Every structure is written in structure tokens, then in C-alpha cells.
Amino acid sequence: MNVPDDLRYTESHEWVRVEGENARIGITDHAQAELTDVVFVELPQVGKQVNAREATAVVESVKAASDIYAPIKGTIVEVNKALESNPALINTDPFGEGWIFALKMDSADAVNQLKDAAAYRQQIS
Amino acid sequence: MTAAAQKRTPLYDEHVRLGAKMIPFGDWLMPVQYSGIVDEHQAVRNNVGVFDISHMGQLVASGAGAGEWLNRMLTNNVEKLDVHSGQYTFLLNQNGGIIDDLIVYRTAPDEFLLVVNASRTDEDFTWLRSHIAPGVELQNRSDRYAGLAIQGPRVAELFRALFGATFELPARNTIAAADLNTMPLAIARTGYTGEDGVEIFFESKYAPAIWTTILEKGKALGIRPCGLGARDTLRLEMCYPLNGNDLTPEHNPLEAGLGFFVDLTKPNFTGREILAQAKEHGLKRRLAPFRMQGKTPPPRPHYAVFRDGERLAEVSSGTASPSLGYGIGMAYLPIEHAKIGTALEIEIRGQKFPAVIEKKPLYKKP
Numbered sequence: 222m223n224v225p226d227d228l229r230y231t232e233s234h235e236w237v238r239v240e241g242e243n244a245r246i247g248i249t250d251h252a253q254a255e256l257t258d259v260v261f262v263e264l265p266q267v268g269k270q271v272n273a274r275e276a277t278a279v280v281e282s283v284k285a286a287s288d289i290y291a292p293i294k295g296t297i298v299e300v301n302k303a304l305e306s307n308p309a310l311i312n313t314d315p316f317g318e319g320w321i322f323a324l325k326m327d328s329a330d331a332v333n334q335l336k337d338a339a340a341y342r343q344q345i346s
Numbered sequence: 347m348t349a350a351a352q353k354r355t356p357l358y359d360e361h362v363r364l365g366a367k368m369i370p371f372g373d374w375l376m377p378v379q380y381s382g383i384v385d386e387h388q389a390v391r392n393n394v395g396v397f398d399i400s401h402m403g404q405l406v407a408s409g410a411g412a413g414e415w416l417n418r419m420l421t422n423n424v425e426k427l428d429v430h431s432g433q434y435t436f437l438l439n440q441n442g443g444i445i446d447d448l449i450v451y452r453t454a455p456d457e458f459l460l461v462v463n464a465s466r467t468d469e470d471f472t473w474l475r476s477h478i479a480p481g482v483e484l485q486n487r488s489d490r491y492a493g494l495a496i497q498g499p500r501v502a503e504l505f506r507a508l509f510g511a512t513f514e515l516p517a518r519n520t521i522a523a524a525d526l527n528t529m530p531l532a533i534a535r536t537g538y539t540g541e542d543g544v545e546i547f548f549e550s551k552y553a554p555a556i557w558t559t560i561l562e563k564g565k566a567l568g569i570r571p572c573g574l575g576a577r578d579t580l581r582l583e584m585c586y587p588l589n590g591n592d593l594t595p596e597h598n599p600l601e602a603g604l605g606f607f608v609d610l611t612k613p614n615f616t617g618r619e620i621l622a623q624a625k626e627h628g629l630k631r632r633l634a635p636f637r638m639q640g641k642t643p644p645p646r647p648h649y650a651v652f653r654d655g656e657r658l659a660e661v662s663s664g665t666a667s668p669s670l671g672y673g674i675g676m677a678y679l680p681i682e683h684a685k686i687g688t689a690l691e692i693e694i695r696g697q698k699f700p701a702v703i704e705k706k707p708l709y710k711k712p
Contacts, residue, residue, distance in 0.1 A: 257382035
């Protein structure tokens, strides 16, 4: 299972890519493989303030709806509109084209409390 | 639902070996998916798929009075069954509510096999036992038998690969005996997917060998092991009801749109008077299939159904349809709101999305 070294991870299978003061967020390869067949993604509003571990987006597979949590407190600055027409991007490219939203972090230090790749690999092994 | 209460079919180890995701289903631990619901669904629509249905119950009624007795217990007319024929039917309570939907096969002049839902097996058995007639013997053989549903347009090819080039499947709704490498099977031409197919039953000890043989012989035909996830999407595209979701003691078969399997000309069966009255006075509600319109999240059981802002019902079954590419579902609607073409709204996470009532089946083979 692909777990890129340059990302941070949550217990609930989100990944975080730090881009300056912003964080880009998606779900991991492991998570998409568990869900399979994403058929719908509900995106948050740009400008919305979210707390860490707040349910922020919804990813729906054929079988179930799963909440996606904000890993870090901040304000939503960008959402991946491509998922509205092609939700399967989450399956085909979970760490790239399948990103879900980006937020401006209240504090970049929060990233340090997330799992690194080694710790996440251990979680899913 | 405790882990200790979960029963395993004789194919449990095979499912785990194939990487299935196992989930609790009633008392059972069953595979929900292997390669993915959409992949498995498409295999059944285009090629062939195999499902473990060992959790389903098998009851056997026998004796000189068995046919006459079953005819008083079940809604369809058992007298119409020739030996080796089967029919879809209902077991009702005194109020005409559905205890179970099942298939009854006449396996000999005075012997009947009832294939019932896993979660209802004990209840059916207890109910039938408490209404037993003299000269009828009822046995629960559920633990002795395992079963597979093999479904898809290439099922006849698969069976020729298994049994030889001249092998013919039994006719639709009939059951026949055959030996697979000396292992005795009962093969019934039926299914729950809308595709050609069979359900086969055999002694539990043969389950791993039969499962493995079918997957090996089916490889060249694109066979997939399929889980409960694909079973649900396939049946819902056909508007086949699921016991517990669409069929409950609160509903009768007429409201479910399944009056075809209720013979009101029979003089007497449990629930008959209530159904006859309901028919005479007009039904109050009806199970209506609907489709979502435009890009929406998939509807799911218990979501609220509205018309013109008025809350009418809850979704009884709902999913994303892999064949159709949009959300589909069913709900019991007041009869005046259940006409084909009626515009509905389904509430999903606080937001209402448009849907429309359609004719069944929702999916028709191209």
C-alpha cells in the first residue's frame, strides 16, 4: 500500500500535505481501497472554519457514507471541484488528483502532532 | 451484536483467503465484497458471479398432508407445483403481515423444500411447527446444507464446463439433482439478480471443494466471487424486495406490489381475510421504486421521503446503482403519492434532493 514519506497522516486515514501556511487534505490509498468505488463526494464551503477532527466532507461509496475529518484547525480555502463530476479520482489517484480540500492552518505547529509515514504504515499493517 | 454470536458458513476460510471484507449480517459473518461492489456487480451483469448463500435456511416438510398444510401456511398455490417445480411465496402472520418471503420447491409428491431467509429461519421454523398438522413432518436442515448462487449470462457455459458439453440447466423455477465429481447437488434455476442463474444446495462438507471448482472452471469466463454488497445492488436494480428492509410484519405482499404471489382464490390461508379486505377497500400504501435526478448522493435506508415539502415515508432500500450510474431506492408511499412519474424529494444530511417514481424494474437489460 502506497504511503508517501513526505505527507502526514491521521488515525482516521486522511493525509495532509503542507504547502506554506496551507494544508491540502485527502484520504489515503489504504482508505480508498477499503471503501472502493467512490460514487459521490460532498465538499465543504470555501471560507468555512473547521476544528481539528471536525467532520468536514463526506465520501460516499456504493455501500456507505464516510465522514472525512479536518486534521487541523483552520479555514477552508480551496475544494476539489473535479470530484463533483469524477468522484472516482479518489480511487485512481488518492494522493494527487483525488485531493478533497485545502485549508489555511490557524497554526502550522499542529502538523507536528499528526502521524508521520512510518507511524501510519504501522497503523495499517 | 456480539462477536461471539456470529456464525460462520463452511466457506468462511475461503472468503478470508480471497481477501473478502467480512461483516455481520444477522447472526452471520458474511463477505460484503472481495474485489469491490462495482466490479462484482458488473461480473454478474456481463459474465458470471458466485455468492455464498449458505446462511439461508432450508426447511423440509413431508408427509401425506404436507401439500395441503403448506397451502394453508403460504400465500401462493402449492397445488400448482409439479414435482421438481418451485414458486416464490410468503409466510404471513394472522394480520397479513410478512414473516418471510421464500421459495418452496416440490421435491417429491409429498415432500417440499422451503428456502428461507437466514435471519428468519428460526422464526419460520417455530411458527410453522406451532401450526403443524397431523401427518406432516417438518425438519430444519439449515445447518446440514450449504449453498451458492451462481448468476450471470454465462452460467450455462460455466455448467457445461463443469458437467460436460451436453449438460442442460433445469428449466426456470425448477430444481434438479446432479453430481459434481461425485458430490451430490440440488440445482435450482432461480436467482435474485435479474440475470440467468441458479442456486445450488449441497451438504456442508462439500462446500470448499465445490466453491473452488466453480471458481477455477469459471476463471476463463470472467467469474468473480461476489459479496452481499453486489447482491444488494443487483437485486435493487430489479426492485426485488429485501426481507427486513422492504418486507416486514408491518407490510403485506399486496402493498409490496407482489400480489402475483398471493392466490386469493384459495379458500383458506393465514392472513387471507385481511388481504382480501385490503384489496376490496383499496390499498393505503404501496412500495414504489424511485430514481434520483441529477448529481446527488445515493439514497440509503431510513432517509426521509418528501413530496411538496410534506414528509411521507422513509426509504426502505437505497443505493448507488452501478448499472445505471445514479441513485435508486424504494419506499412505502401513501397510495395517492405512489404513481409513476411523481416527483419526490429525498432528504440527505439535511438537504432535499429530487427524485421521481419509476416503473419496476429500474434496470432493464440493454
